[in-house]
Amino acid sequence: MSVILISTGLFFAYVIFRAYFTGPRLPKGLAIIGAKKGDWFPFWQATWRNSFNVAGGVMQAYKEYKDKAVIMPVMGLGAATLIMLPQSDSSFISDQDPRVLNLREVIIDGLHYRYTLSDKYVLTHPLHKKLITTTLTNQVGPLLPELADETIVGFESQWGNDTDTFREISVWDTVGRVIGSATNRVFVGLPCCRDPKLLDGGYAYARSLPVSATLLGWVWEPARPLMAPLITLQTRMYERHFAQVLLPEIERRLREYDTADKSKKKKNDFLQWSIEQAKESGDPEMWKPRTLASRILLMNMVSIHTSSLTFTNVLLDLVSSKPEYIEELRTEVATMLNETGGVWTKATLAKLVKLDSVFRESARLNTSVAVGLRRKIIAPEGITTPSGVHVPYGNVVAVPSFAVLTDEKIYPDADKFVPFRFVDQRREINTGDRPKDHTDSSRLSFYATSINYLAFGNGRQACPGRFFAASELKLMLAYILMNFDLEMLNVRPKGKWIGVLRTPATGASIRVRKKKNPLAQFSSFSFDEE
Numbered sequence: 001m002s003v004i005l006i007s008t009g010l011f012f013a014y015v016i017f018r019a020y021f022t023g024p025r026l027p028k029g030l031a032i033i034g035a036k037k038g039d040w041f042p043f044w045q046a047t048w049r050n051s052f053n054v055a056g057g058v059m060q061a062y063k064e065y066k067d068k069a070v071i072m073p074v075m076g077l078g079a080a081t082l083i084m085l086p087q088s089d090s091s092f093i094s095d096q097d098p099r100v101l102n103l104r105e106v107i108i109d110g111l112h113y114r115y116t117l118s119d120k121y122v123l124t125h126p127l128h129k130k131l132i133t134t135t136l137t138n139q140v141g142p143l144l145p146e147l148a149d150e151t152i153v154g155f156e157s158q159w160g161n162d163t164d165t166f167r168e169i170s171v172w173d174t175v176g177r178v179i180g181s182a183t184n185r186v187f188v189g190l191p192c193c194r195d196p197k198l199l200d201g202g203y204a205y206a207r208s209l210p211v212s213a214t215l216l217g218w219v220w221e222p223a224r225p226l227m228a229p230l231i232t233l234q235t236r237m238y239e240r241h242f243a244q245v246l247l248p249e250i251e252r253r254l255r256e257y258d259t260a261d262k263s264k265k266k267k268n269d270f271l272q273w274s275i276e277q278a279k280e281s282g283d284p285e286m287w288k289p290r291t292l293a294s295r296i297l298l299m300n301m302v303s304i305h306t307s308s309l310t311f312t313n314v315l316l317d318l319v320s321s322k323p324e325y326i327e328e329l330r331t332e333v334a335t336m337l338n339e340t341g342g343v344w345t346k347a348t349l350a351k352l353v354k355l356d357s358v359f360r361e362s363a364r365l366n367t368s369v370a371v372g373l374r375r376k377i378i379a380p381e382g383i384t385t386p387s388g389v390h391v392p393y394g395n396v397v398a399v400p401s402f403a404v405l406t407d408e409k410i411y412p413d414a415d416k417f418v419p420f421r422f423v424d425q426r427r428e429i430n431t432g433d434r435p436k437d438h439t440d441s442s443r444l445s446f447y448a449t450s451i452n453y454l455a456f457g458n459g460r461q462a463c464p465g466r467f468f469a470a471s472e473l474k475l476m477l478a479y480i481l482m483n484f485d486l487e488m489l490n491v492r493p494k495g496k497w498i499g500v501l502r503t504p505a506t507g508a509s510i511r512v513r514k515k516k517n518p519l520a521q522f523s524s525f526s527f528d529e530e
């Protein structure tokens with residue numbers, strides 16, 4: 001008993017110390033979400049309450065402080081003392097230069113990458129972002145056949161080929177596997193993308209990183225360099241496993257780059273583009289095999305988990321909705337594929353507006369981005385927002401996106417899964433009285449960002465991988481619809497909160513059966529359209 005009391009006392013003392021004596025200077029005169037009148041140590045009590053009720057805190061910020069900033073302290077993963085700005089400041093945040101309001105610093109601090117990633121060069125030289133925005137996005141079309149191939153192989157291995165009986169599968173685990181190899185097909189190509197050691201390493205790294213990061217978050221900052229080697233031991237072991245598969249491939253490609261006939265056809269994947277980018281930069285640090293391996297690991301981190309969360313939610317939403325919705329989607333996909341002979345092009349994907357709407361609706365309803373547009377203020381003078389608050393250097397600002405996405409005035413029937421919500425809205429835009437240039441219907445597609453839809457963030461630092469992610473995930477769902485029967489669920493499995501992030505029910509399973517006759521041919525070759 002006394003051990004529990006002493007531990008609790010020490011814990012409280014530590015939280016109070018952190019809240020009051022460390023961290024950036026907070027803006028003056030703001031209310032604190034979660035604090036109650038007459039509270040002892042209101043800041044601490046608010047932190048405690050908010051951490052167990054992030055949704056409630058976000059809703060309170062949105063409803064009670066509509067035009068004002070408030071402070072929302074939260075513990076746990078991705079947590080910080082957030083300066084929650086009103087929704088009306090969203091465009092201002094979106095438009096800011098990353099040298100003023102910075103997303104990457106939030107990610108690096110939140111996941112403690114300075115300790116959890118052994119090669120720091122990729123953090124200080126984030127050139128992969130440029131490759132995602134330019135080459136990866138441009139290559140989505142030509143890479144579709146490879147994605148299709150990996151989708152077929154992945155689902156056959158994870159969901160099986162049995163056409164007689166239904167089989168129970170864990171959605172999160174199997175989907176994560178397929179997305180892991182499909183994404184790595186584009187990042188590192190065959191055969192590495194199917195190497196279990198690489199996939200397991202990347203997956204285990206992604207799973208252990210939040211644990212290490214949360215533990216590190218509790219260590220007093222000056223003591224972190226001392227404690228980090230111990231706390232991050234497991235994370236760094238998985239990083240090593242990942243690198244062990246990749247390093248020989250990177251070294252082989254570097255040798256080939258230096259000696260090969262430049263006219264010979266090169267591999268078309270992210271690793272190859274990174275090698276070329278590194279060599280063109282003239283900076284030898286950039287093409288160190290370890291740096292290149294860390295860059296690919298970082299790419300795995302930013303892409304595979306987010307995509308798996310999104311896809312798990314879509315599947316759970318569909319099998320918990322109505323069979324008619326699934327049939328309507330099947331008809332849309334089959335009609336399109338029958339027209340193209342099963343061949344995937346970017347144009348084919350763009351025409352699947354119902355499929356697209358399902359993704360946007362699911363991302364709206366289940367967004368993991370409950371607290372959106374998180375940005376660290378790195379301008380030394382701080383910022384003054386349009387809502388009139390001055391926020392000093394070092395603070396993290398955010399907006400209550402979870403509350404916006406569930407606001408009845410913006411999304412009628414906001415708490416319902418309305419799969420074709422955006423098909424109807426797109427149709428209205430195309431046929432209504434509103435002038436066409438008022439808003440273009442493609443602005444309601446899955447990857448299109450806006451201040452009222454922050455599943456991919458918004459503005460200058462919005463997710464650069466969203467065009468790739470949208471194509472990859474739509475292709476996968478199309479494959480499932482053509483090739484598998486899905487048993488419906490009576491109740492949608494509930495997700496949970498981890499820090500400020502919302503996740504689907506990762507333990508949920510569904511029952512699936514391979515179709516005897518696929519509804520349409522699904523090819524992994526293309527007529528090159530680009």
Ligand code: HEM
Nearest residue numbers: 104302303306307310373455456457458461462463465469
């Ligand atoms: C459905 C899947 C995905 C979701 C839901 C998602 C979501 C997000 C969100 C919400 C942000 C923060 C944006 C902001 O605050 O404005 C972000 C940033 C980022 N995403 Fe994604 N993402 C996905 C897939 C991907 C993929 C496939 C890649 C890479 C190929 C990627 C690369 C990145 C990077 C590099 C950043 C950081 C941008 C920066 O440092 O400025 N994401 N993503």
